[in-house]
Amino acid sequence: MRLAFVGQSTFFEACALADGDTPWTTTFLEFRKGGDVERLRHQLDRFEPDAVVVFRPEVIDRGALTDLPCPTLGFLTEPIPRHGGHVTHEDLLRRLHELRDVDPTGFDRVVSFDPHIARTADDVLPIWRSAPLPVADRYYAPIPERSGPPRPLFVGRSTKHRERFLERAKHHYDVLHLAFGIDADGLEEALRDHDVGINVHNEPYPSFENRVCLHLAAAHLVLSEPLDPLHGLEPGIDFLEVHNGGQLEAALWTMHRFPGLHHRIRVRGRRKAEQYRASAVWPRLVRDMLRDVAALGGRRVREPSPV
Numbered sequence: 001m002r003l004a005f006v007g008q009s010t011f012f013e014a015c016a017l018a019d020g021d022t023p024w025t026t027t028f029l030e031f032r033k034g035g036d037v038e039r040l041r042h043q044l045d046r047f048e049p050d051a052v053v054v055f056r057p058e059v060i061d062r063g064a065l066t067d068l069p070c071p072t073l074g075f076l077t078e079p080i081p082r083h084g085g086h087v088t089h090e091d092l093l094r095r096l097h098e099l100r101d102v103d104p105t106g107f108d109r110v111v112s113f114d115p116h117i118a119r120t121a122d123d124v125l126p127i128w129r130s131a132p133l134p135v136a137d138r139y140y141a142p143i144p145e146r147s148g149p150p151r152p153l154f155v156g157r158s159t160k161h162r163e164r165f166l167e168r169a170k171h172h173y174d175v176l177h178l179a180f181g182i183d184a185d186g187l188e189e190a191l192r193d194h195d196v197g198i199n200v201h202n203e204p205y206p207s208f209e210n211r212v213c214l215h216l217a218a219a220h221l222v223l224s225e226p227l228d229p230l231h232g233l234e235p236g237i238d239f240l241e242v243h244n245g246g247q248l249e250a251a252l253w254t255m256h257r258f259p260g261l262h263h264r265i266r267v268r269g270r271r272k273a274e275q276y277r278a279s280a281v282w283p284r285l286v287r288d289m290l291r292d293v294a295a296l297g298g299r300r301v302r303e304p305s306p307v
Contacts, residue, residue, distance in 0.1 A: 001025070003286060004047050006040065007055030008032040010181040012077070014214060015055070015133040021279040033059040044068065051286050057110065057125075058102040065106035071293045073286065074107035076121060077133060079207045083119035087205045099124055108298035109289045114208060115229060128292070132231045133210035134281040135217045135273065136184070139191060143219040143270050147263060150255040153194035153220075155182065155211055156202070165200045165225070168249040173256075191218040196255070198248065199224035212239070216273035221266045223251050238269040 001024040005016040009030050019026045029043050033056075041064060044052065049070055054060060057074030065072055080096040081088060104125040112118050115130035151174070154166060158179045169175050175198065178190060197215025199222060201207050206228035215222045222239035235241040240262065242248045254261060274280070 001051070001283075001286075002047065002049045003027075003282070004029060004044060004049040004052045005055070006031050006044075006052060006060075010183060012055040012133075013184045014136050014139065014187055015210060015278065016053075016136060017134075017278045017282040018136055018138060021137045022283055024283065031059070035059075037061045037064045040064070041068075051290060053282075053286070054107070057107055058099045060103060060106060062103040063105070064103070066103070068106070071108040071290055071298065072106060073289050074102075074110040074125075075133070076110060076112040076117070076127075077210075079114065079202070079205065080117050080120055082116045085116070089203050089205050091203045092205060096120070108293050111285070113210070116206075128289075129285075131281070131285070132208060132213055132276060134278040135210075135213045135276045136278045138184070138188060139214055140217045140273070140277065141192065141219045143267055144195075147195065147259040147266075149259060150196045150221075150252055151194040152176070152196040152198055152223075152252060153190060153215075154178070154198040154200065155187070155190070155214075156200070156209075157181075159202055161203050162200045165245045165248065166198070168245045169198075169252055172249060173252045175252075187214075191215070191220070195220055196252075197222045199227075201225050213273060213276040216269040217276065219266065219270045221255075221262050222269055223248060232275060233269075233272060237265065238272045240265060 003024050003026045005028045009028060013028050016028050017026050027047055029040060031040050051070055052072045053075060055075050056077055078095045079092060080099060081092045102125055109128040110125055112121055112127050112130045113133055118127040118130055121127050153176050155178045197220035199209055199212050208227050208229050208231055212222055212224055223242050224239055226241055233239060240251055242251055
């Protein structure tokens with residue numbers, strides 16, 4: 001099996017299946033909005049994949065993948081308004097507008113990271129399944145036997161909501177905020193050098209960020225705003241839930257006073273992270289897609305064959 005991943009590496013290489021993690025041969029092809037589509041097609045044609053996974057399918061130009069001779073899986077990674085939801089935000093509306101640019105003829109199946117957005121997205125292109133983004137095997141780490149003073153890390157771009165949430169914690173504790181993107185090697189080093197992962201939503205609306213899975217895999221204690229959906233995680237058992245900046249600051253204060261207090265939560269979170277491991281998730285998901293397409297056909301809209 002030859003599997004190609006397409007997406008912006010600073011965000012999605014950490015979610016992909018690396019060559020050598022399974023008997024499959026894999027490659028990651030860098031592509032972002034406005035990228036060189038002809039170059040991408042040349043890379044795909046040269047690699048000759050049996051299947052392709054595209055992160056953020058809305059950034060691929062129309063027609064670019066329609067005639068690709070293998071099944072293609074699109075993975076929706078961005079929050080959009082939820083059907084019948086009461087939360088509206090200009091950021092969600094902007095992302096929905098971007099999603100409407102997607103070319104449904106380029107994708108045989110589509111997965112959304114959040115089941116709550118599936119009905120909204122289904123108006124644009126059919127959603128096959130919902131699942132959180134996997135975590136590359138390289139980021140999984142063992143849990144140390146002892147905990148020292150917390151070394152907290154937040155990875156994500158800066159927004160007003162996030163800065164307000166993090167302000168007090170940054171003022172009183174040494175919180176490293178990586179706000180401008182980081183490559184796979186740099187992320188691995190940062191995760192290795194820290195033991196507490198902070199998750200704050202992009203804006204004040206519910207979501208589930210893949211950094212939660214990354215931190216759990218790295219054996220970090222995770223402090224997160226409430227997650228919705230939970231994707232199998234249990235607050236207070238797999239991670240600590242914090243509702244505002246004051247609670248985040250208080251949690252870090254407690255961890256400084258009692259470094260081993262939450263060790264059981266850290267252990268449980270690391271165990272739960274196994275459900276996101278890329279070498280387990282991607283083979284199962286891609287094989288299911290191939291079987292489904294073989295049995296039911298693709299969802300691409302093709303031009304009628306000339307008579």
